[in-house]
Amino acid sequence: MEFQYPYLLFLGDARDQLAAKTANGVRVWRPDWCLGQFRFDDCKADCGVPDMTIEEAAAAGVKTVILGVVSRGGVIPPNWIDQLVKALELGMDIASGLHTRITQIPELVAAASKHNRSLHDVRHPSREFDVGNGINRSGKRLLTVGTDVSVGKMFTALAIEKEMKKRGFDADFRATGQTGIFIAGSGVSIDAVVADFISGAVEWLCPENAEDHWDIVEGQGSLFNVSYAGVTLGLIHGSQPDAIVVCHEAGRPHMRSMTHFPVIDLHSCIEFNLQAARLTNPNVRCVGAAINTSHLSKEEGKIFCEKISQEIGLPAVDPLRDGVAALVDPVSYTHLRAHETLRYRGWRGVLGKKRGGGGGGGGGGGG
Numbered sequence: 001m002e003f004q005y006p007y008l009l010f011l012g013d014a015r016d017q018l019a020a021k022t023a024n025g026v027r028v029w030r031p032d033w034c035l036g037q038f039r040f041d042d043c044k045a046d047c048g049v050p051d052m053t054i055e056e057a058a059a060a061g062v063k064t065v066i067l068g069v070v071s072r073g074g075v076i077p078p079n080w081i082d083q084l085v086k087a088l089e090l091g092m093d094i095a096s097g098l099h100t101r102i103t104q105i106p107e108l109v110a111a112a113s114k115h116n117r118s119l120h121d122v123r124h125p126s127r128e129f130d131v132g133n134g135i136n137r138s139g140k141r142l143l144t145v146g147t148d149v150s151v152g153k154m155f156t157a158l159a160i161e162k163e164m165k166k167r168g169f170d171a172d173f174r175a176t177g178q179t180g181i182f183i184a185g186s187g188v189s190i191d192a193v194v195a196d197f198i199s200g201a202v203e204w205l206c207p208e209n210a211e212d213h214w215d216i217v218e219g220q221g222s223l224f225n226v227s228y229a230g231v232t233l234g235l236i237h238g239s240q241p242d243a244i245v246v247c248h249e250a251g252r253p254h255m256r257s258m259t260h261f262p263v264i265d266l267h268s269c270i271e272f273n274l275q276a277a278r279l280t281n282p283n284v285r286c287v288g289a290a291i292n293t294s295h296l297s298k299e300e301g302k303i304f305c306e307k308i309s310q311e312i313g314l315p316a317v318d319p320l321r322d323g324v325a326a327l328v329d330p331v332s333y334t335h336l337r338a339h340e341t342l343r344y345r346g347w348r349g350v351l352g353k354k355r356g357g358g359g360g361g362g363g364g365g366g367g
Helices: 018-029 054-060 078-089 106-114 153-166 178-184 195-205 229-239 266-277 298-312 325-361
Strands: 007-012 034-039 064-067 093-096 119-121 140-146 170-174 213-217 243-249 258-262 285-292
Touching: 007 018, 007 078, 018 034, 018 178, 034 054, 054 078, 078 093, 078 106, 106 119, 140 153, 140 229, 140 266, 153 170, 153 178, 153 213, 153 243, 153 325, 170 178, 195 229, 213 229, 229 266, 243 266, 243 325, 266 285, 266 298, 285 298, 285 325
Parallel strands: 007 034, 007 064, 064 093, 093 119, 140 213, 140 243, 170 213, 243 285
Antiparallel strands: none
C-alpha cells in the first residue's frame, strides 16, 4: 500500500485531541507533508496546521486526504461523505485508518471510479502475500520489540531512522501499523494479514538491499502479550533482523489490560526475542533498550535508565528525553565496516581491470 503526499489531515468532528492521535503523529513526524487540516465547526481536535476547506486543499496541491481520527461509533457520518466525495471530484485520493472500509461506501467508490482516484483502507492490506521462506537476504535490518504493547516501538523506530540519516546512513523506516503507514507513505498493516502469511508479508516489506542499507522495521505487539504474540513472532522471523532494540515503559506492573500477567524483566525479554530471531539470522544482536519514562521525573528517568543499562549490559535511553544516539552507536561500526568492504570491493575490481588490461597489452609476458 502506497500513497502520494502532500496530505490534508481530515479531523472531521473529532470529539477530543486523543481522537486525532493518528493524524497528530503524522504531523509530528512528517510536517513537510501536511499542508493543512479539515475541521467541522464542532471539532475539538487541532493538529496545529492551517485550516483548509476541501477546495483550498485542492488548490494548494494536496494529493491525499488522510482520515486519521477515531469517529463516533467507528462509522463515517453522512456529512463526512459529502466532503470526501468533493475531495475525489477535485482530484485527491483518500486514505483511511478507520475500521469502516471506505472501499465499501457506495458514494465514495462511485466518485473514485468516475474521477480515476484511489481509496486506501490502511487497516486492510490491498494485496496478497506469499508464506515466508527465511532465505538469507542482503542488506541490514533493525527491529523494535517490546515487553508489552504500546511501549514506544514506532516512536523508537522513527527516531532511529532519523538519527541514522543524520549520520549519513542509507536507512528507511518500514511501517507495519496504520499510523506508521501514513508517516512512511507506504507499508503493511501487519495485524490484518492472515497468520500464515505474516512472515512473508514482512519479507516483502523489507526485501534484499545494498549491503550497507538499513531497514528500520516498526515492531508490533510483544512475545509476552498473549493477545498479539503471534504477530510479533511473524515480524521477528520475516524481518530477519541484524539488530533489535527492546522497548519498555518504566513502572508498568502488568501487561496492558491483563492484570494476571506481570511484565517480564528486560533481560529475559531480550534473550527470548534473540532466541526467536536466530531462526532466520543466527548473528542477530540486541543493541540496547528504549525506555518510556514519561511517568517519572527527568532525574528519576535518568536513574531508571542507568539501572536498566547496568542490568542488561547495554545502552538504555528514553528516546524522547535523551535521543537515540546511544542505540545507533553500536550499529555505526557495523555500517562503517560494510561501507568500507563495498569500497574495497570496488577498488579491487578497478585494479583487477587494470592488471588484466596491462597483461593483455604485453603479449605473453604474463604467463
